[in-house]
Amino acid sequence: MTRILTRAGLILLAALIGAYILLPILIILPMSVSESAFLTFPPQGFTWQWFEELKLDPTWLEAATASLRVAALSAILSVVLGTLAALALVRGRFPFRGPVLMVLLAPLIVPYVIIGLAVYIAFLEIGLTETTLGFVLVHTCLGVPYVMINVCAGLVAVDRRLEMASMNLGAGPVSTFFRITLPAILPNMLAGALFAFITSWDEVVVAIFMSGPTLTTLPVKMWAGIRVQIDPTLAAISSLALLVIVGCFLIIGLGRLVQRLLARRSVSSDSTGV
Amino acid sequence: MPKNPNLQEPRTGASIEVDRIRKVYGPATILNDVSLDIRAGEFLTLLGASGSGKSTLLNIVAGFIKSDGGDVRVDGHSITSVPAHKRGLGMVFQHYALFPHMSVYDNVAYGLRRHGFPKSEIPGMVAEALEMVEMGHLGKRRPAELSGGQQQRVALARAVVFRPRVLLMDEPLGALDKMLREQLQLEIRRLHKDMGITFVFVTHDQEEALTMSDRIALLERGDIVQLGTPEELYDAPSCRYAAEFIGISNIFAGKREGDLFTDPSNQAVHKVAGGAADGTVLMVRPERLRVAAGQTTPATHENALPAVVSDCVYLGSDRTVHVRTASGDELVARTEVPRADDGIRPGVAVTLTWNVEDGRVLPEEARR
Numbered sequence: 001m002t003r004i005l006t007r008a009g010l011i012l013l014a015a016l017i018g019a020y021i022l023l024p025i026l027i028i029l030p031m032s033v034s035e036s037a038f039l040t041f042p043p044q045g046f047t048w049q050w051f052e053e054l055k056l057d058p059t060w061l062e063a064a065t066a067s068l069r070v071a072a073l074s075a076i077l078s079v080v081l082g083t084l085a086a087l088a089l090v091r092g093r094f095p096f097r098g099p100v101l102m103v104l105l106a107p108l109i110v111p112y113v114i115i116g117l118a119v120y121i122a123f124l125e126i127g128l129t130e131t132t133l134g135f136v137l138v139h140t141c142l143g144v145p146y147v148m149i150n151v152c153a154g155l156v157a158v159d160r161r162l163e164m165a166s167m168n169l170g171a172g173p174v175s176t177f178f179r180i181t182l183p184a185i186l187p188n189m190l191a192g193a194l195f196a197f198i199t200s201w202d203e204v205v206v207a208i209f210m211s212g213p214t215l216t217t218l219p220v221k222m223w224a225g226i227r228v229q230i231d232p233t234l235a236a237i238s239s240l241a242l243l244v245i246v247g248c249f250l251i252i253g254l255g256r257l258v259q260r261l262l263a264r265r266s267v268s269s270d271s272t273g274v
Numbered sequence: 275m276p277k278n279p280n281l282q283e284p285r286t287g288a289s290i291e292v293d294r295i296r297k298v299y300g301p302a303t304i305l306n307d308v309s310l311d312i313r314a315g316e317f318l319t320l321l322g323a324s325g326s327g328k329s330t331l332l333n334i335v336a337g338f339i340k341s342d343g344g345d346v347r348v349d350g351h352s353i354t355s356v357p358a359h360k361r362g363l364g365m366v367f368q369h370y371a372l373f374p375h376m377s378v379y380d381n382v383a384y385g386l387r388r389h390g391f392p393k394s395e396i397p398g399m400v401a402e403a404l405e406m407v408e409m410g411h412l413g414k415r416r417p418a419e420l421s422g423g424q425q426q427r428v429a430l431a432r433a434v435v436f437r438p439r440v441l442l443m444d445e446p447l448g449a450l451d452k453m454l455r456e457q458l459q460l461e462i463r464r465l466h467k468d469m470g471i472t473f474v475f476v477t478h479d480q481e482e483a484l485t486m487s488d489r490i491a492l493l494e495r496g497d498i499v500q501l502g503t504p505e506e507l508y509d510a511p512s513c514r515y516a517a518e519f520i521g522i523s524n525i526f527a528g529k530r531e532g533d534l535f536t537d538p539s540n541q542a543v544h545k546v547a548g549g550a551a552d553g554t555v556l557m558v559r560p561e562r563l564r565v566a567a568g569q570t571t572p573a574t575h576e577n578a579l580p581a582v583v584s585d586c587v588y589l590g591s592d593r594t595v596h597v598r599t600a601s602g603d604e605l606v607a608r609t610e611v612p613r614a615d616d617g618i619r620p621g622v623a624v625t626l627t628w629n630v631e632d633g634r635v636l637p638e639e640a641r642r
Contacts, residue, residue, distance in 0.1 A: 161371035170388035
């Protein structure tokens with residue numbers, strides 16, 4: 001009896017916390033289809049009008065594609081650099097390991113506004129503000145720690161004997177990494193990439209410093225928009241931005257499901273062996 | 275033809291010379307200038323307690339650990355500077371180390387592909403290797419779907435499929451239960467006979483070492499204390515440590531003068547023959563001791579020692595009698611179970627006797 005009560009209590013608590021986290025985000029969805037010309041809650045009526053209006057203003061699409069491009073590129077770059085950093089930290093032997101780790105983790109600790117200001121001053125000199133390259137460089141810096149933390153955790157769990165077995169069977173260090181180590185840490189790399197993508201996708205502080213008429217990311221344009229227009233177009237664009245993130249998680253979730261189903265099939269279809 | 279010359283015909287066992295190999299971790303000496311000649315085609319076991327350096331030595335031969343001095347030669351060619359993936363030695367790892375994301379087939383084919391065997395030959399060679407360990411029907415499985423014994427067989431197949439001239443095994447049976455272990459011990463011996471290559475086997479289990487090996491190298495804290503056949507190690511241990519590590523032994527400490535061994539704690543003088551002239555330890559194996567109730571006078575070729583039975587353990591085929599001498603030494607005798615009751619039970623005073631040649635005088639430390 002007490003066990004059932006404890007369980008019910010825990011479920012209730014989890015539901016409350018879930019609602020606390022999700023509700024403010026979910027409120028945006030009904031607001032984006034409200035007929036009211038202002039951002040109001042509760043919504044009145046139903047219309048796709050605000051989504052239609054997004055189509056009329058090409059700057060929204062430009063900002064969204066810029067954001068997607070920056071987020072995707074910096075996620076890819078973060079995975080490569082973060083994985084290499086994790087390999088060095090977990091497997092390598094070199095002096096100043098502690099300080100190196102601190103520097104790599106610094107973007108998580110240093111306030112974004114300081115990073116933004118510093119990068120703005122530096123990039124202004126060399127003409128990298130308002131460029132995709134500039135954005136990608138900064139956002140990669142912010143994404144690397146997430147990849148590194150994830151991949152470090154994965155690497156520590158990899159059985160060194162697997163790599164030794166691979167070498168013993170004639171595979172060199174590079175071949176062993178791609179055939180044995182990489183498959184083992186791939187889930188960690190993907191998780192890190194997702195974090196890096198999302199970090200870039202909704203990063204607004206540094207992006208404000210970097211943005212301008214030539215290149216503006218979606219969060220910056222939204223932030224600017226809320227100050228001049230208060231109609232539900234913003235709610236509509238927010239819904240779409242949210243959709244991108246939900247989509248990312250869905251793709252990863254589906255990937256895992258497919259993987260599990262395939263693994264199960266390989267068992268049941270086993271009959272003749274070699 | 276594979277690139278590595280070690281994997282080309284003729285496929286006979288290779289000899290391995292371990293020459294003054296040294297390994298130090300900080301202040302600890304793991305291997306103290308160990309030298310060992312492993313003959314082509316033999317089954318050699320590196321036996322020792324944990325921390326004896328046996329696994330370190332195997333890993334140095336395999337190329338996973340760099341030695342701090344000395345040389346390893348395979349068939350006379352130094353491999354010290356050859357990286358692990360170019361040594362062409364087969365290896366079975368502790369806990370098997372099968373690749374979890376590959377099928378059994380791909381695990382076994384891995385070495386063939388990396389060593390550059392022709393594509394057309396691979397399926398046949400994999401099938402043959404799996405057949406050899408009776409795993410031919412499970413090629414499509416993942417390692418996680420196999421039992422411990424099956425994983426061990428796959429690991430064996432994977433290690434020998436590319437026909438190495440040496441197979442290294444690092445405690446391969448450690449994780450299996452007793453029945454399965456004994457079965458696989460026999461299978462590994464059969465594999466050794468069939469393939470004719472050199473096996474180097476690492477274990478801490480002295481019974482396993484006695485069962486399987488042509489020769490055993492017993493290691494203690496970085497030194498080989500004895501190298502010999504199982505019979506030599508059991509019957510003529512080189513020192514007290516060897517006597518105590520292999521089998522069960524009754525040990526008397528004392529001093530030898532000519533053919534007499536003075537045992538101060540039991541106030542006894544035992545006759546001895548052979549063994550170390552300046553030895554300080556007299557060893558008698560339990561199965562060499564005879565136990566009789568009451569007082570008996572020893573024959574001229576026998577030694578005798580009075581004791582009191584503390585415990586009798588019935589083992590089916592025979593029994594062990596645990597006794598305590600007047601000075602408190604605990605000894606154990608292993609005898610056949612008598613047809614009629616011989617009156618030996620806890621608390622009974624008995625006389626232990628043994629033939630003079632069954633007592634062996636040993637030095638405390640092995641000569642190095």
